[in-house]
Amino acid sequence: MENGDNFWQWIEEGYGTSEEFANVLDLAVEMLFYLEEGVFSQREVQSVVEAIRGIVVGLRGNN
Numbered sequence: 001m002e003n004g005d006n007f008w009q010w011i012e013e014g015y016g017t018s019e020e021f022a023n024v025l026d027l028a029v030e031m032l033f034y035l036e037e038g039v040f041s042q043r044e045v046q047s048v049v050e051a052i053r054g055i056v057v058g059l060r061g062n063n
Contacts (some may be wrong), residue, residue: 014054024051052057 008018015021028048030042 005027010054010058021051024048028052 011018011021015024024047027044028051031045031048034040034043
């Protein structure tokens with residue numbers, strides 16, 4: 001259970017709420033459909049990549 005707790009703590013520390021985190025993930029889905037030069041800023045893409053990386057680490061329990 002500790003890994004799950006750490007995962008939720010990571011979400012709260014990085015995004016404030018699970019709703020804000022869900023918003024970042026929604027943006028990730030949108031980016032996958034519309035990713036073209038100039039549509040999203042580099043920082044927006046990097047934020048989504050960080051969120052996805054955090055999910056992978058959390059799900060693997062390596063945090």
